[in-house]
Amino acid sequence: MTNWLPDVFSSPKPVVGMLHLSALPGDPGYDSNAGIAAIVDRAKRELDALQSGGVDGVLISNEFSLPYLTDTERITSVTMARVIGELSSDLSVPYGVNVLWDARASIDLAVATDAAFVREIFTGVYASDFGLWNTNVGEVSRHRHRIGAGGVKLFFNIVPESAAYLADRDLSSIARSTVFATLPDALCVSGLTAGAPTDTQSVSIVKQAAGDVPVFVNTGVKAENVADQLSVADGAIVGTFFKKDGKFENSADQSRVEELMSAARSYRAEAAA
Incomplete structure (x- = not known):
C-alpha cells in the first residue's frame, strides 16, 4: 500500500478533530422542542472552533x-x-x-456527503456494553464496491471502546490478520472509552504489525502527550481534550484546540528538521 495520507491531508501526521453531534431524532437524549435547528447551530459552532483552532481534518459522528x-x-x-x-x-x-x-450506514453517509473517510468497527466479534457485537467485513466491503465508495478511506478501529474481543488473540495478531485479510486503509487504536488514554505500547505493537497501513491513536490524546503519540503513530483523532475543561459532554473550546495543535506543529517541525 502506498502512503495515501498526503492525498487527503495537507500536513504530515494529521490531527483529526471530532465533531460530536447532539442527540438526534430517535435518540433518548434528543430535544424535540429545540429540534434539528439546535443540532445544526451547535454543529456550526463546533466546526468553527475546530477549524479556527487549526485541526488538519474533522470527523463528524453521532457521539x-x-x-x-x-x-x-x-x-x-x-x-x-x-x-x-x-x-x-x-x-x-x-x-x-x-x-x-x-459500518454500512457510515459508508452510505460518506457517499451521500462526499466525505473522504469513515471510521468504524469493521472486523471482529465483541462482548460490549451494547450487547454481543458482531461484524461482517466481507458483506460491508462488497456493499462499498456496489455503491461506488471505493475512494472513501476506511479507518478500522481494532480496539473498540466499551468492548472486549471475544477471541483469545493478542493485539499484534489481530493487527496482522486484519491488514492481510480485510484490506483496511488505516487502523485506529483506542482506550476504554472516549477520552481514555491509549497506551503508547499498544500503538507501537499495532504499528509494527501494520506494515505500510497507517495507524492512528483514537482516544486520549492531549496537548501534553501529542508529541509522544505522534512519534509512534501516523496521526491522531482527538475529541475530549478539545472540549471545554476537557469534559466529554461539553462543547469544543478553540483555545484548547489551539493548544494541542501548537504542540503538534512543534513536534512535526522538530521531526522534519
Whole structure:
C-alpha cells in the first residue's frame, strides 16, 4: 500500500478533530422542542472552533446518540446527512463520518456527503456494553464496491471502546490478520472509552504489525502527550481534550484546540528538521 495520507491531508501526521453531534431524532437524549435547528447551530459552532483552532481534518459522528445501536435506525444517518449538508459551505478541511456503530450506514453517509473517510468497527466479534457485537467485513466491503465508495478511506478501529474481543488473540495478531485479510486503509487504536488514554505500547505493537497501513491513536490524546503519540503513530483523532475543561459532554473550546495543535506543529517541525 502506498502512503495515501498526503492525498487527503495537507500536513504530515494529521490531527483529526471530532465533531460530536447532539442527540438526534430517535435518540433518548434528543430535544424535540429545540429540534434539528439546535443540532445544526451547535454543529456550526463546533466546526468553527475546530477549524479556527487549526485541526488538519474533522470527523463528524453521532457521539451523543447514547446508548449506541449496532444496527442503526434510518433516521440517524438521514439526520446526519441533513446536518452535514448545512455545514458543507463552512467545511474547509478534509472530513470523515462515523455512524456509531454501523459500518454500512457510515459508508452510505460518506457517499451521500462526499466525505473522504469513515471510521468504524469493521472486523471482529465483541462482548460490549451494547450487547454481543458482531461484524461482517466481507458483506460491508462488497456493499462499498456496489455503491461506488471505493475512494472513501476506511479507518478500522481494532480496539473498540466499551468492548472486549471475544477471541483469545493478542493485539499484534489481530493487527496482522486484519491488514492481510480485510484490506483496511488505516487502523485506529483506542482506550476504554472516549477520552481514555491509549497506551503508547499498544500503538507501537499495532504499528509494527501494520506494515505500510497507517495507524492512528483514537482516544486520549492531549496537548501534553501529542508529541509522544505522534512519534509512534501516523496521526491522531482527538475529541475530549478539545472540549471545554476537557469534559466529554461539553462543547469544543478553540483555545484548547489551539493548544494541542501548537504542540503538534512543534513536534512535526522538530521531526522534519
